[in-house]
Amino acid sequence: MVQDALNKAGDCKDYIEIACVLSHQDSINDKEWAKIVFGKAYEKAKCVSDFEMLAYNVSAKELLDDKHWGRVLFKEALDKADEDSSDIDIYRDIACDITDPDGLNDKQWARGLFEMLLSKNLENGDIIHIAQYIADNSILGDKEWASRLIEEAAKNITYWNDYLEIAFCLAHTPKLNNKSEGRKWFEKVVEFESQMSWPDYFDTAKIIANEEILNDKSWAIELCINSLRPIELKSPEFSAVIAPRTDPRARRASLR
Numbered sequence: 322m323v324q325d326a327l328n329k330a331g332d333c334k335d336y337i338e339i340a341c342v343l344s345h346q347d348s349i350n351d352k353e354w355a356k357i358v359f360g361k362a363y364e365k366a367k368c369v370s371d372f373e374m375l376a377y378n379v380s381a382k383e384l385l386d387d388k389h390w391g392r393v394l395f396k397e398a399l400d401k402a403d404e405d406s407s408d409i410d411i412y413r414d415i416a417c418d419i420t421d422p423d424g425l426n427d428k429q430w431a432r433g434l435f436e437m438l439l440s441k442n443l444e445n446g447d448i449i450h451i452a453q454y455i456a457d458n459s460i461l462g463d464k465e466w467a468s469r470l471i472e473e474a475a476k477n478i479t480y481w482n483d484y485l486e487i488a489f490c491l492a493h494t495p496k497l498n499n500k501s502e503g504r505k506w507f508e509k510v511v512e513f514e515s516q517m518s519w520p521d522y523f524d525t526a527k528i529i530a531n532e533e534i535l536n537d538k539s540w541a542i543e544l545c546i547n548s549l550r551p552i553e554l555k556s557p558e559f560s561a562v563i564a565p566r567t568d569p570r571a572r573r574a575s576l577r
Contacts, residue, residue, distance in 0.1 A: 323342070323349070330361075332365055333367065334371070334374070337362045339358050343358055344359075344384040347383070356387070369405060370411070377391070379394060380395075380425050383423065395418070399415060399434075413450070417454060420460045431460065445474050446482065446483055446486065449474045452466075452471050452490055453486070453496055455470065456468075464497055468497060474487065475487060487506050488506035489503075491506055492507070493533060495533065504535060507535065510525055511544065519548050522548030523545060523548065526548075527541070
């Protein structure tokens with residue numbers, strides 16, 4: 322079965338998936354064969370995401386558990402990112418990958434990557450997202466640094482989604498875990514209703530109801546009900562139900 326899969330494999334991702342099956346401690350658990358297949362994946366690697374995926378799986382404790390090779394591959398992924406002038410997401414993803422406790426677990430390296438990103442001319446929303454990763458217990462868990470970033474970002478808000486992302490970071494238990502302050506920011510989110518569409522209300526309600534955030538089911542239900550109230554045009558000639566204006570640059574918060 323494995324040999325058939327290898328015969329059909331075409332790109333780097335195909336070989337990585339096969340190598341993961343071969344190396345996983347709860348599967349075939351053949352590290353030597355897996356290393357050969359990971360090597361074939363390396364030969365097929367072209368883009369940043371190929372090298373990143375390869376590095377992450379090679380480093381993983383339950384897979385190949387080769388920290389040295391994984392570190393080399395992460396460096397190659399970063400070199401490739403530099404060559405391709407990649408956006409900040411790939412650097413941020415790599416920083417998160419190398420902090421994995423079952424992988425490299427290198428928080429110092431990740432800290433350097435986050436510092437590098439923050440030295441760039443970033444949009445406010447990107448700074449807030451980086452603060453979320455810095456605060457998260459599973460990544461850096463640096464609450465003080467993240468709080469400073471959030472405090473600075475709070476001075477330059479333009480779009481309603483920034484309020485939502487700050488509220489999420491403040492209230493989320495694995496991040497800053499400040500429920501009272503997070504609630505205040507969720508209240509500010511709702512005040513920006515002119516920039517929210519109906520799906521935005523539902524997304525905000527789901528976040529507020531989440532047990533690791535505010536766990537406020539009553540307020541979430543109220544938001545859902547309010548989102549269904551029709552908005553009428555003020556023109557005396559006609560009346561219509563419309564969706565509020567949505568800022569095209571706004572990004573939805575997710576439970577990262």
